[in-house]
Amino acid sequence: MQMNTPPRSTIRLTRRGRLVLIATGAVVAGTAVAVPLLSLESPKEKPKPATLVIPEGWRASQVYEAVDKALALPPGTTRNVLPKAGLKLPNAAEGNPEGYLFPATYPLDKKATPQTLLSYMVATANKKFNAPPTAAGAQRNAMNVYQTVTIASLVQAEAATKADMGKVARVVFNRLERGMPLQMDSTINYALNRFTLKTTETDTRVESPYNSYQRMGLPPTPIDNPGEEAMRAAISPTPGDWLYFVTVKPGDTRFTASYAEHQRNVAEFNRNQQSPASPASPHPRGQSPASPASPASPHPRGQSPRSQSAAAG
Numbered sequence: 001m002q003m004n005t006p007p008r009s010t011i012r013l014t015r016r017g018r019l020v021l022i023a024t025g026a027v028v029a030g031t032a033v034a035v036p037l038l039s040l041e042s043p044k045e046k047p048k049p050a051t052l053v054i055p056e057g058w059r060a061s062q063v064y065e066a067v068d069k070a071l072a073l074p075p076g077t078t079r080n081v082l083p084k085a086g087l088k089l090p091n092a093a094e095g096n097p098e099g100y101l102f103p104a105t106y107p108l109d110k111k112a113t114p115q116t117l118l119s120y121m122v123a124t125a126n127k128k129f130n131a132p133p134t135a136a137g138a139q140r141n142a143m144n145v146y147q148t149v150t151i152a153s154l155v156q157a158e159a160a161t162k163a164d165m166g167k168v169a170r171v172v173f174n175r176l177e178r179g180m181p182l183q184m185d186s187t188i189n190y191a192l193n194r195f196t197l198k199t200t201e202t203d204t205r206v207e208s209p210y211n212s213y214q215r216m217g218l219p220p221t222p223i224d225n226p227g228e229e230a231m232r233a234a235i236s237p238t239p240g241d242w243l244y245f246v247t248v249k250p251g252d253t254r255f256t257a258s259y260a261e262h263q264r265n266v267a268e269f270n271r272n273q274q275s276p277a278s279p280a281s282p283h284p285r286g287q288s289p290a291s292p293a294s295p296a297s298p299h300p301r302g303q304s305p306r307s308q309s310a311a312a313g
Contacts, residue, residue: 153225161251
């Protein structure tokens, strides 16, 4: 029990204090009577509860590492508890929580464990994603909710700004409807478990179900954990006929349905990359510009959005 008693080092008897005691009839025995000085310091505020912040677009692997660090656990602990965590994931996820570790700020208390935190994240995602407007929007696009989350993860990874999210989502839908491969660098980065701004011709030949250059349709799972704005874009993409996009320079992402126009945009992008006066600014969330070692030489079928090596992303 905390006692509101100052330590002896703060007890001080002043001459004035002695006089006051005597004047009020207090018995003073030598120097044994002491009057504690009033503390001028304000009471200490209770420490705020610790929190764990999960940013939009983080991959599951990043979330696991953050949980381990926040709970001071050995690396790999959170990942290893997945089989017994009992997460309420869609059947299509097959136990993989990628896409369902909802980005938010989560409280940490003394009882927090990897299981409780992951369960909290998944429960939050289910609450958001299974809300009637989201489910209805997915159905309107001839998608289920899990596919919509996967599209939102692509949007989260590829859009240079929030304003571009709806357009990126439209490119995804337009390519799917036309039977075109998505050819997005973000899926290559996920396949190779890396974060980079450069995608090479060799990279696009990697054997992986996440290689959207060689495989048609959506990747088998989300590639990150999207936020609400990316989900809204996946549900209600901006109307347009775009098939290509490239961020020519920061703040200047160009969308087009014309391959020839897209090639011109890519050429301008590469000129900006090679110009000493205009050093390349990294695109957000791993969007890939052209490799300096590879001059602008788009892949077949016009694959070249932000970089020479991608068609739509």
